[in-house]
Amino acid sequence: MRNPYINDDLQALSDHTRRFADKRVAPGFLERDQTRVLDRQLMREMGAMGLIAPELAEAHGGQGLGCLAAGVIHEEIARADLSISYINLLASLNGQILSDHGQPEVASPWLKKLTAGEALLAIALTEPRGGSDAANLRLRVERVSNDYVINGEKTSISAADQADAVVVFGRTGSIDSGAHGVTALLVPTDVPGLTRSRFDCHGQRAIGRGSLFFENVRVPMNHRLGDENKGFVQVMQGFDFSRALIGLQVLAVARVALEETWAYVAQREAFGKPLSAFQGVSHPLADFDTQVVAARLLCLQALWLKDQGLPHTSEAAMCKWWGPKLAYDVVHQCLLMFGHGGYDHGVMEQRLRDVLGFQIGDGTAQIMKTIVARDRAGRQAVPN
Numbered sequence: 001m002r003n004p005y006i007n008d009d010l011q012a013l014s015d016h017t018r019r020f021a022d023k024r025v026a027p028g029f030l031e032r033d034q035t036r037v038l039d040r041q042l043m044r045e046m047g048a049m050g051l052i053a054p055e056l057a058e059a060h061g062g063q064g065l066g067c068l069a070a071g072v073i074h075e076e077i078a079r080a081d082l083s084i085s086y087i088n089l090l091a092s093l094n095g096q097i098l099s100d101h102g103q104p105e106v107a108s109p110w111l112k113k114l115t116a117g118e119a120l121l122a123i124a125l126t127e128p129r130g131g132s133d134a135a136n137l138r139l140r141v142e143r144v145s146n147d148y149v150i151n152g153e154k155t156s157i158s159a160a161d162q163a164d165a166v167v168v169f170g171r172t173g174s175i176d177s178g179a180h181g182v183t184a185l186l187v188p189t190d191v192p193g194l195t196r197s198r199f200d201c202h203g204q205r206a207i208g209r210g211s212l213f214f215e216n217v218r219v220p221m222n223h224r225l226g227d228e229n230k231g232f233v234q235v236m237q238g239f240d241f242s243r244a245l246i247g248l249q250v251l252a253v254a255r256v257a258l259e260e261t262w263a264y265v266a267q268r269e270a271f272g273k274p275l276s277a278f279q280g281v282s283h284p285l286a287d288f289d290t291q292v293v294a295a296r297l298l299c300l301q302a303l304w305l306k307d308q309g310l311p312h313t314s315e316a317a318m319c320k321w322w323g324p325k326l327a328y329d330v331v332h333q334c335l336l337m338f339g340h341g342g343y344d345h346g347v348m349e350q351r352l353r354d355v356l357g358f359q360i361g362d363g364t365a366q367i368m369k370t371i372v373a374r375d376r377a378g379r380q381a382v383p384n
């Protein structure tokens with residue numbers, strides 16, 4: 001056991017995933033940044049190997065493993081390609097939402113496709129007017145006989161143009177009702193009235209982001225997730241899970257960057273010595289390595305708390321602001337250690353672009369710190 005959270009079974013799962021990722025995911029890392037296409041064949045292979053949402057119940061195509069199992073898989077896929085590990089992230093986040101809040105006749109077939117790697121689900125919260133104040137969203141959802149009719153726009157949605165279905169949050173209540181007037185719906189992307197666009201992203205280009213435009217899109221009432229007007233309060237709980245997973249994903253990128261950099265500075269010479277002989281080189285790396293080990297333990301702790309059914313909202317928010325900030329700083333430092341070579345298009349600069357996205361996606365550091373502050377000082381003391 002390397003730490004208290006990773007037992008022999010989890011270590012074996014991690015090793016098994018690394019072998020797959022080294023062979024099947026890592027080789028296409030640079031190319032996918034150019035083609036911007038998520039490899040569906042790879043996704044199906046991941047599904048066949050049980051690497052997608054293993055925490056879901058067997059009835060849904062999962063394996064009933066703990067959230068820590070999902071965590072070690074996320075790490076190993078992200079180490080090879082952060083964009084590809086979005087397949088795991090979106091499946092774990094949306095899988096939990098569908099299994100906890102979906103109506104079985106709708107959710108069950110989607111969950112089976114999700115875990116088999118045959119379907120990709122996106123999640124759509126952000127709107128053009130803003131993402132941080134998420135409870136203030138305006139996408140219109142009206143009930144017309146037995147359907148919900150959706151009008152408006154969602155933007156900056158990961159996998160917007162590649163997803164097969166989207167978990168969409170819209171307003172069924174009045175604007176004044178805030179978080180208490182939001183309903184979540186599952187919307188297949190082939191429904192009439194739904195159009196999609198793709199942005200030219202800085203990083204995470206294989207998964208990509210884009211907008212969703214809804215023009216009188218209709219879904220039957222049984223596509224609702226959770227209760228009407230309770231989408232935010234019930235369904236948003238799932239984000240504690242994804243925040244801890246994101247921490248592990250970006251720290252896995254930082255860890256591989258550090259490994260490669262330690263090896264490089266040990267053999268590259270300047271002034272007749274290995275670079276690592278200079279404390280100006282080795283101490284920043286030792287400093288970052290220390291922080292990465294600590295931040296990783298925090299992420300594992302958050303997942304362990306979730307597996308125990310214990311509260312973990314603060315820990316998850318800590319993972320989500322610290323992990324991406326630290327990973328960016330680590331990869332930046334590593335890139336500099338490679339000198340001019342680090343500045344060429346290649347693995348290090350792509351990692352830097354990739355990890356940056358998670359300083360914004362799924363909520364910024366400021367919003368995460370507000371969540372921690374609310375937990376510590378109380379909601380009344382931290383109203384916004």
Ligand SMILES: Cc1cc2nc3c(=O)[nH]c(=O)nc-3n(C[C@H](O)[C@H](O)[C@H](O)COP(=O)(O)OP(=O)(O)OC[C@H]3O[C@@H](n4cnc5c(N)ncnc54)[C@H](O)[C@@H]3O)c2cc1C
Nearest residue numbers: 123124125126130131132156157158357360361362364366
């Ligand atoms: C790579 C990536 C992937 C994404 N994927 C998705 C996705 O799949 N689904 C989805 O719904 N959205 C997604 N997003 C959107 C993302 O969730 C939002 O961009 C994010 O929540 C911030 O919203 P915003 O961009 O509108 O910024 P704003 O809300 O306009 O905020 C702008 C700045 O002001 C700061 N700020 C805002 N309010 C406060 C406050 N109260 N106190 C202090 N500072 C504050 C913010 O931290 C930020 O720095 C993604 C974004 C990125 C970059």
